[in-house]
Amino acid sequence: MAVVTYRDALTQALREELQRDDRVFLMGEEVAQYNGAYKVSKGLLDEFGPMRIVDTPITELGFAGVGVGAAMVGLRPIVEFMTWNFALLAIDEVVNAAAKMLYMSGGQFKMPMVFRGPNGAALQLAAQHSQAWESWLAHIPGLKVCTPGTPADAKGLLKSAIRDDNPVVFLEGEMLYNTKGEVPEGEHIVPLGVADLKREGDHCSVITHGKMVLVAMKVADDLAKEGINLDVVDLRTVRPMDVEAIARSVQKTNRAVVLEEGWEVCGMGSQVVDFIQRECFDDLDAPVLRVHQEDVPMPYAKNLERAAKPDAGKAVAAIKKVMYLD
């Protein structure tokens, strides 16, 4: 299998879907002539031309709306936000237009479009540009929300998202673009709503998604040396959520830690824990614990930023606590 970066895996997915279906087009700030702010659309303008790789003004609400209109008349737009922090300006089109269109038109208008871009914190981008939005977006009926953590899942999920007839929110990561991983050759599709057991173990479940998958894998490696075997469930899609995969894992291990990038209050972990306490009550040997960003705007100072982010050390502490080892 070829080892490629997360970034190149996304480019492959875009290229293959642009080739496969001429209704697919990409638009956003700097996606064409500049090859994308994070070079995800590198080479696509040359290959597909300015009608399908479209540079937009700095008007998130405007071009998101153009995307919704294009989807209504049968095209399959991919709208890139330079980061999801900027997508706040377009949230009305995402939540009130795209997510509601099929429902409020009585099924007349499908909404086959993708909103994509990097999500969550990178390094020292400060409070306004270091936010993870998946729980906001997963809250909305009508949206599907993908959070790939590996190159293979990034490619496979983006292809599924582009082919889906519903609006799909696709959350990438600035710190993920340069990570590498094996990606299957040829057509590689990952269905939406199917979690992946990234690592099998029977001592404790770690349920996670997105950027935190890599953290979970590192923790699993470290704890394996101490004889603790983690079951790492990568949700991959946080809506729809693969709750059966969560149940299978918790029924096996009897304990769970939910690891996510965002804040605690009303985070994705709240939803996971709710499911576990309801459906796995008799399987639990310990309360489920959550690991998440501290409940503050992201600090700019390097040391404080590190302290605010969820990391391997916090995950290990939580895992040992639910295993009654601390």
Place this chain on the structure above:
Amino acid sequence: MATKVTMEALSPTMEEGRLVKWNKNEGDTVATGDVLAEVETDKAVMELVARGDGVLRKRLANEGDASPVGTLLAVIGTADENIDSIVGASAPAAGSAPAAQSAAPKAAEQSQGEASAPPPQQPAAPAANAAPSAPRAAAPPRPAAAPPRPAAPPPPKGNGARPGATAASPGGRQRSSPLARRLASEKGIQLGGIQGSGPGGRIVKRDIENAKASGAAGRSAAAERLAAEGDFKDVPLTQIRKTIARRLSESNGPVPTFFLTSEYDVTRAAELRTQLIEMGEQYKVSFNDIVIKAVALALAEHPEVNAHWLTDKIRHFNRVHVAMAVAVEDGLITPVLFDADRLSLWEISEKARDLAKRARERKLMPEEYTGATFTVSNLGMFGIDQFTAIINPPEAGIIAIGGSESKPIVIDGSLEIRQRMRVTMSCDHRVIDGATGAKFLQTLKRYVENPLSLVI
């Protein structure tokens, strides 16, 4: 710290109990082990004892009230302790048990028509269907030594005692994880005797596993008796057995039962009994005693009938524990003659008489009416010629004994008048096939018709 007195599960199947009589009044000094009240379970009247020392401060249930297991019945505390928070407890926060709550309305319903008013229903202990957790004043902190751990994970870094993890929860109830409760219930382990190793003394999975490994904790005597090594042989289900079980259950309810009837000549057994009575009072036995002894000896020869259906396997018992159905005022109960095949006819007679008497007085202990491998029911004394009895799962069969009567019978071409008795065996077809049951009845016939074999 105050001790809660709750409705305890005093029998393996008890879900609620009726408070028959208070033995202590509010203000009485009580010590651990004192009998506070008498409680009628689903099977017997049992004693509810104090689990702490102090003064019986408050009684929350009236005589005659039925309460689900776990309901708060009384509070023991020091004379001047403020117990308002316990007595007036709104729903206990995190631990409030769905099971107990849902049972409460049922209990209230059932206590209607009783003379006294229903008590405030206060769910206290969690999960009424779990093994009873004896209320305790305060779970001691974790032992200083590191608690035992499951094999795989490494030992803890620090010492076992958690700083700050002192007592159990505010109400003093024993904490346990949902999984631990489920495992304990499945394995028949009582949580009350286990020291929890989790935070605040919480009983967790590893504690149950360790309790099981060391064979500690209060397993019921009956379970112990049936589980002893070498006393049974588990037979894996063959495909044909599985198919028979599945198809017949579909056809005939959860226990696919068929019936075999045979008529035995009991003239000689009746003569034996008459002779024994003539020998003196100490030799007197009932007809039922003779039948039980014969059944026990026949079962010892047929472990395939002396069996339990355990869903994923069949268990053939090498020991013979025969239950006998005894009619009591408002139902019936089946006290057990353990190792009945090894008891003499007179030992059976004596034990059966004692068990029947105490059954009617509702004084049997749970271990005296659980743990049977097979059951005998006799309605002969009511003038019933023949009947079919209903199997008590997981037992594989039950024998119904009719009355003996004089009948004209053709023997060697001539008519004779003989004492005859009809027995009908109900068989769980998942375990016992027709021919298997028939062979057992032949063996039983041999014993019944040659009664000297029962006394030598």
